[in-house]
Amino acid sequence: MEMTGAQILMAVLKEQGVETIFGFPGGAVIDIYDELVKTDIRHILVRHEQGAVHAADGYARASGRPGVCLVTSGPGATNTVTGIATAYMDSIPMVVITGQVPTHLIGNDAFQEVDITGITRPCTKHNYLVKSVDDLARVMREAFYIANTGRPGPVLVDIPKDVANARTRWDKNAQVRIKSYQPNYKPNMKQLKKVIGLLKKAKRPLIFGGGGLILSNASEAFTEFARQTRTPVTTSLMGLGAFPGSDPLWLGMIGMHGTYRANMSAGNCDLMIAIGVRFDDRVTGKTDTFAGKAKIVHIDIDPTSIRKNVQVAVPVVGDCRESLERLNALIAEDTISDFAENHNEWLDQVEEWKNQFRLAYDQDTETIKPQFVIEKLFELTKGRAIITTEVGQNQMWAAQFYHFDGPRQFLTSGGLGTMGFGLPAAIGAKAACPDREVVDIAGDGSIQMNIQEMATAVQSCLPVKIVILNNGYLGMVRQWQELFYDRRYACTLMDHQPDFVKLAEAYGALGLRATRPDEVEAVLKEGLASEGTVIMDFVVEKEESVYPMVPAGANITEMLLV
Amino acid sequence: MKEDKHVITMLVDNEPGVLARVVGLFGGRGFNIESLCVAETVTHGVSRITIVTKANPPVVEQIEKQLNKLINVIKVRDLTHEDAVQREMVLICVKASPEFRAEILRIVDIFRCKVVDVGLEHFIIEVTGDEGKLTALLNLLKPMGIKKIARTGAIALMREPK
Numbered sequence: 182m183e184m185t186g187a188q189i190l191m192a193v194l195k196e197q198g199v200e201t202i203f204g205f206p207g208g209a210v211i212d213i214y215d216e217l218v219k220t221d222i223r224h225i226l227v228r229h230e231q232g233a234v235h236a237a238d239g240y241a242r243a244s245g246r247p248g249v250c251l252v253t254s255g256p257g258a259t260n261t262v263t264g265i266a267t268a269y270m271d272s273i274p275m276v277v278i279t280g281q282v283p284t285h286l287i288g289n290d291a292f293q294e295v296d297i298t299g300i301t302r303p304c305t306k307h308n309y310l311v312k313s314v315d316d317l318a319r320v321m322r323e324a325f326y327i328a329n330t331g332r333p334g335p336v337l338v339d340i341p342k343d344v345a346n347a348r349t350r351w352d353k354n355a356q357v358r359i360k361s362y363q364p365n366y367k368p369n370m371k372q373l374k375k376v377i378g379l380l381k382k383a384k385r386p387l388i389f390g391g392g393g394l395i396l397s398n399a400s401e402a403f404t405e406f407a408r409q410t411r412t413p414v415t416t417s418l419m420g421l422g423a424f425p426g427s428d429p430l431w432l433g434m435i436g437m438h439g440t441y442r443a444n445m446s447a448g449n450c451d452l453m454i455a456i457g458v459r460f461d462d463r464v465t466g467k468t469d470t471f472a473g474k475a476k477i478v479h480i481d482i483d484p485t486s487i488r489k490n491v492q493v494a495v496p497v498v499g500d501c502r503e504s505l506e507r508l509n510a511l512i513a514e515d516t517i518s519d520f521a522e523n524h525n526e527w528l529d530q531v532e533e534w535k536n537q538f539r540l541a542y543d544q545d546t547e548t549i550k551p552q553f554v555i556e557k558l559f560e561l562t563k564g565r566a567i568i569t570t571e572v573g574q575n576q577m578w579a580a581q582f583y584h585f586d587g588p589r590q591f592l593t594s595g596g597l598g599t600m601g602f603g604l605p606a607a608i609g610a611k612a613a614c615p616d617r618e619v620v621d622i623a624g625d626g627s628i629q630m631n632i633q634e635m636a637t638a639v640q641s642c643l644p645v646k647i648v649i650l651n652n653g654y655l656g657m658v659r660q661w662q663e664l665f666y667d668r669r670y671a672c673t674l675m676d677h678q679p680d681f682v683k684l685a686e687a688y689g690a691l692g693l694r695a696t697r698p699d700e701v702e703a704v705l706k707e708g709l710a711s712e713g714t715v716i717m718d719f720v721v722e723k724e725e726s727v728y729p730m731v732p733a734g735a736n737i738t739e740m741l742l743v
Numbered sequence: 744m745k746e747d748k749h750v751i752t753m754l755v756d757n758e759p760g761v762l763a764r765v766v767g768l769f770g771g772r773g774f775n776i777e778s779l780c781v782a783e784t785v786t787h788g789v790s791r792i793t794i795v796t797k798a799n800p801p802v803v804e805q806i807e808k809q810l811n812k813l814i815n816v817i818k819v820r821d822l823t824h825e826d827a828v829q830r831e832m833v834l835i836c837v838k839a840s841p842e843f844r845a846e847i848l849r850i851v852d853i854f855r856c857k858v859v860d861v862g863l864e865h866f867i868i869e870v871t872g873d874e875g876k877l878t879a880l881l882n883l884l885k886p887m888g889i890k891k892i893a894r895t896g897a898i899a900l901m902r903e904p905k
Binding site for chain 1: 755756759760763764767768771801804805808809811812814815816817818
């Protein structure tokens with residue numbers, strides 16, 4: 182059957198099970214949009230292309246299915262770059278479709294032309310410029326296959342306008358065949374047996390998990406592994422939710438703003454089993470001394486992650502879930518050894534650290550503490566909401582004070598640290614999970630980076646709740662200036678802010694405000710009970726800081742505690 | 744840690760943008776490129792890229808892994824410590840004043856290279872060899888005065904079992 186490029190594109194999207202697309206039309210994609218509206222694929226019209234990519238990202242993080250967005254050429258394409266880089270750093274499966282000027286104009290500096298495959302080469306898992314309509318079906322299938330397999334990531338497909346219009350025979354069965362791409366899921370059993378050997382001998386073992394656990398849906402196997410061996414667990418920011426926050430073995434997050442006990446455990450363990458992590462500098466601090474007393478086991482699907490930042494005793498290349506399931510089977514087979522008996526003392530020591538310094542704050546009767554807002558939110562949502570964040574103090578307090586019991590519940594820009602991520606990501610998450618409560622925990626600075634997406638939320642009936650921790654500062658930078666720059670607050674004061682309540686109303690949403698601690702619960706209750714999109718503006722303590730804090734480049738056991 | 748020279752060879756899909764992906768990877772991650780050579784193989788659609796780089800062992804490991812991660816890279820091999828043949832071709836334009844002409848031709852003879860262009864004041868010499876040979880030749884020609892030089896960069900192949 183003969184079909185146009187745009188029709189073929191729709192056929193592949195349907196075949197791949199795409200139900201929702203986030204996008205913004207323009208000249209180069211007008212033909213694609215003309216076909217899109219003839220399908221039952223839901224299109225969510227954003228207000229800025231960056232919003233489309235973050236929304237597709239949030240959709241992917243919440244659902245586990247690849248996010249899809251569609252934008253036009255030139256500025257439409259360049260506006261997606263931050264969103265693509267965000268997804269790339271956090272390994273989020275996504276297919277970004279950009280329009281391009283007609284093939285005969287490529288290279289001519291045509292209107293709205295930009296070399297988007299050139300621009301995004303370093304921040305996509307792979308990208309394509311489709312020069313012939315005959316390649317389109319194969320390329321689109323490859324794009325979904327690459328985005329979704331191995332270590333996931335964003336794939337960009339650039340489609341010139343004439344390719345979308347050209348006709349060709351639709352090959353329903355065109356197979357994906359990429360000879361140079363065969364991700365390895367199966368771990369080496371010999372290596373896994375070494376892990377078991379080390380675990381039996383360890384006196385002070387620690388499990389350190391990351392975002393890879395969530396991407397490979399490994400939470401169950403991960404939890405079983407920790408419980409069977411009675412080994413304490415910490416995770417990176419990206420791993421929050423992979424292990425239940427209510428479990429006694431849970432130590433809290435590790436790293437720059439990790440808990441005292443997690444960082445002390447990392448500094449003193451004799452075996453660290455790292456799974457689905459990449460030893461980011463925000464986790465390790467000074468790499469030379471990180472887990473300095475430990476042998477490190479590193480399990481990851483991406484060989485480049487292994488031995489990139491830290492030396493490893495036992496590397497295992499494989500899918501997190503498969504590796505953990507095999508480890509669990511090896512442990513179950515071994516009926517003789519008691520994996521936990523060796524480290525009872527260690528568990529006591531960890532418990533002692535727990536009691537020595539807990540995450541805490543003083544809530545007086547006058548000024549709202551940001552941590553208090555998050556604890557109240559946790560309480561009122563019974564810990565079941567999907568939380569997205571912006572970046573900075575709001576993100577760290579959310580990580581510390583909202584305790585996540587399940588995966589795909591905490592959506593945050595971990596690697597790239599993109600301010601403006603939270604609101605569009607929340608919209609995407611709500612589109613993926615309409616029955617869940619979705620809350621964006623924001624700062625007054627970062628919410629304004631993509632505030633225009635309020636209109637998207639209202640128009641598309643995706644009622645997300647936005648909690649603004651409003652301190653009138655770019656808080657995290659201010660905190661660094663306070664601690665390391667003699668309180669010289671260079672350009673971090675935002676003393677003119679819009680009235681967020683009126684702003685919400687202007688967008689057709691509900692705006693609420695709390696300025697005193699005793700108003701917090703009432704505002705949260707009203708906001709959460711409301712059926713539409715809500716901004717809740719909490720005027721909080723201006724100079725509250727996130728603790729513990731490890732100064733950049735220091736040993737992670739050297740924390741500033743208050 | 745000590746940085747050593749490594750000859751890395753890879754097979755890649757012969758598609759637009761592949762070289763940019765490889766070179767961009769080196770640039771973006773701060774790896775070094777001493778020389779680079781690209782051409783198609785006999786298999787249609789497959790090219791071979793040979794890169795000479797200087798790096799310490801952990802960085803070389805990263806280079807290999809990162810290259811393997813590129814979708815269009817089919818196979819990567821570090822030939823530095825392997826049983827491989829390595830060659831590079833150089834065109835050298837050397838000043839050839841009357842008193843040196845005979846001497847230059849003698850050197851050309853010893854090194855089994857060819858004179859491919861002759862003028863009243865110059866020779867252009869074509870030479871192929873491994874790095875040691877090329878360096879030795881260049882050192883001998885330097886006193887005569889080297890006007891211009893063009894090098895292909897190294898290429899290498901694994902030897903087959905005998």
